[in-house]
Every structure is written in C-alpha cells, then in structure tokens.
Amino acid sequence: MSESPPAKRQRTDASLTRSKIWYKDGSVVLQAENTQFRVHWGVLSENSAFFAGLEELPQPSDQPTVDGCPLVELSDDAVVDVEYLLKALYIPIFLLQKVLPFAVVAALIRLGRKYDFRDLLDTAVERLMFENPTTLEGYDALLTADDGYRTTRILDQPGILYDMLTLARENNIQSALPCAYYRIIYQYHQREFFEGIDLEDGTRASLAPVDQIRCVLGREAILKVQSQSGYTFGCIYSGTEDDCTDPTKCTRRRVRILRRYGETLPLFALELVSGATSFCPSCDHRYKESWTTGRKKVWEELPKFFDLLPWDQLTNDL
Numbered sequence: 001m002s003e004s005p006p007a008k009r010q011r012t013d014a015s016l017t018r019s020k021i022w023y024k025d026g027s028v029v030l031q032a033e034n035t036q037f038r039v040h041w042g043v044l045s046e047n048s049a050f051f052a053g054l055e056e057l058p059q060p061s062d063q064p065t066v067d068g069c070p071l072v073e074l075s076d077d078a079v080v081d082v083e084y085l086l087k088a089l090y091i092p093i094f095l096l097q098k099v100l101p102f103a104v105v106a107a108l109i110r111l112g113r114k115y116d117f118r119d120l121l122d123t124a125v126e127r128l129m130f131e132n133p134t135t136l137e138g139y140d141a142l143l144t145a146d147d148g149y150r151t152t153r154i155l156d157q158p159g160i161l162y163d164m165l166t167l168a169r170e171n172n173i174q175s176a177l178p179c180a181y182y183r184i185i186y187q188y189h190q191r192e193f194f195e196g197i198d199l200e201d202g203t204r205a206s207l208a209p210v211d212q213i214r215c216v217l218g219r220e221a222i223l224k225v226q227s228q229s230g231y232t233f234g235c236i237y238s239g240t241e242d243d244c245t246d247p248t249k250c251t252r253r254r255v256r257i258l259r260r261y262g263e264t265l266p267l268f269a270l271e272l273v274s275g276a277t278s279f280c281p282s283c284d285h286r287y288k289e290s291w292t293t294g295r296k297k298v299w300e301e302l303p304k305f306f307d308l309l310p311w312d313q314l315t316n317d318l
C-alpha cells in the first residue's frame with residue numbers, strides 16, 4: 001500500500017502579521033518573530049551567499065508554506081532589522097541618502113554579516129568607518145568650523161558615539177575602535193562612561209564594562225602623555241628658545257597657560273590650534289609645528305591607549 005505524500009503545512013497562525021513588504025509575485029516568505037515578508041528568491045540570492053545556498057537546497061516535502069511560497073523562519077528577533085535590510089534591497093534610493101539613521105546602518109551590519117549580504121554590509125561599514133576614520137586626515141576632515149564634531153553620514157543623535165562604538169566592537173570592526181573611543185573620552189565626562197547618557201525617549205545609551213574600562217584607562221594614558229615632550233602640549237613645558245624675539249612676553253604667556261590649567265589639563269591630544277597664539281612669531285611657529293607633530297604622534301599611538309593592537313594589525317573581521 002503506497003503512502004500519499006504528506007500534505008504541506010500551511011501557516012495560518014492568527015498571531016502572525018503581514019509586513020507592508022509583501023510582493024504578490026514573491027516566491028519566498030521570510031518570518032522574523034511574528035512578522036512575515038513576501039519577497040523573491042532571486043533578489044535574496046543575488047545579494048546573499050547564504051540565501052543563494054539555501055535556495056539550492058532540496059525543499060523538504062513537509063516544508064511549511066505561505067500562499068504557496070516556502071516559509072523561511074529567521075532566528076532574528078529584530079523585525080525592524082529585517083525591514084531595513086529588505087528596503088535596502090528593494091528601494092534603490094534608500095541607500096543613496098546622504099545621511100542614514102543609525103538603526104539602518106546597524107541592521108545592515110548585523111544581518112549583512114549573519115546572512116552574507118556582502119555589498120550591503122560593505123556599504124554600511126563604509127559609513128561607520130567614515131565617522132570613525134583610521135587616518136588623522138580623515139579625522140580632521142570631520143571637524144566642523146568650531147572644531148566640534150557632528151556625524152554626517154549617520155544621523156547625529158544623543159548617544160550616537162556610544163552606539164557606534166558598541167556596534168563596531170560587537171561586530172569585530174576593529175579599525176573603527178580607536179577613533180570611536182577617543183571621541184567618547186573627548187566628549188563625555190568619566191561619570192558618563194558608567195552612568196550612560198539620557199536619551200529623549202527616556203532610555204539610556206550605555207557602554208559595556210569592557211568599553212567603560214578602556215575609556216577610563218585610555219583617558220588617563222592620553223592625559224599623561226599629552227604634556228610630555230613630542231606630544232601636543234609638551235611644547236608649552238619647554239623653555240624659551242634662542243630664536244624667541246620677546247622672551248619676557250613669551251615666558252609670561254607660557255606661565256599663564258600652565259597656571260590656568262594646572263593639574264586639571266583637559267584632553268588636548270588631538271585638538272587643532274589655529275589663529276594667533278600671542279607668542280612671538282618664532283615661538284608661535286615652533287609651537288604650532290610641535291603641536292602638529294604631536295597630533296600625528298598621538299594618532300599613530302591611539303590604539304595603544306585603548307589596549308588595542310597597532311593600526312596595521314587592526315582588522316575588520318567581517
């Protein structure tokens with residue numbers, strides 16, 4: 001007696017929701033949590049090695065289906081992440097926007113790595129790296145006229161520095177880390193490393209313990225070296241040179257600066273100095289040159305302050 005093939009299970013769970021991303025001619029249904037998306041195998045496979053492989057697998061006879069399409073249940077909790085990923089795949093202008101919300105970049109990096117959407121992953125990592133560059137030139141290009149810093153390709157919002165750091169570390173985007181740490185220790189007080197930052201929606205952006213420790217130790221290490229010879233602030237501690245044309249004025253100026261900051265020298269390791277310094281022209285020139293050299297030195301050593309490998313060994317393990 002021959003057995004009839006098992007009937008395919010049709011998923012009609014009432015608790016399920018259909019996303020707006022529901023193409024009537026779609027050939028596969030994705031499900032994240034209780035939300036379903038009807039899309040096309042061809043589009044997924046073209047962009048993802050994972051889905052290309054999945055499409056090739058023989059479909060089990062009892063594979064659940066929805067409207068005749070095979071159902072692929074994703075283990076991801078984040079429905080929003082899946083929505084952003086599919087928008088990026090289906091709406092060409094979506095990724096062409098100059099500024100993208102952090103949530104989109106994070107979704108493309110998380111799901112891009114997980115399901116091997118290589119191009120989407122690369123474009124999201126590129127944005128993250130733009131905001132957290134590996135070169136001093138890249139860093140300087142981001143400073144605004146008032147030497148402040150605003151994100152320009154990822155939407156600037158409270159807590160964005162914490163979010164970018166966490167995203168980079170959790171996804172092994174190591175080369176973004178030195179700059180990400182520096183921005184945080186420059187912008188925030190030590191207390192905020194531990195307490196987090198209040199956000200508009202009543203929640204808090206917070207740092208993981210490993211990042212809190214790196215921020216504290218990195219800040220201490222940079223504060224210590226920035227006044228040493230060869231670093232940015234070191235030049236202020238050097239005496240008046242023979243080429244000084246007004247030793248009285250320049251010495252007074254140096255003493256005034258040192259008195260002003262005393263023991264509570266702020267973080268100056270990478271800041272730009274421009275405009276008149278009120279030193280004599282020779283000292284002004286020497287100090288600015290020394291400052292420029294000091295900034296390069298700090299940048300070269302930046303990973304070390306945060307207990308990271310040197311720049312040339314920091315890889316993005318995607």
Ligand SMILES: [Zn+2]
Binds near residue numbers: 244280283
């Ligand atoms: Zn002078």
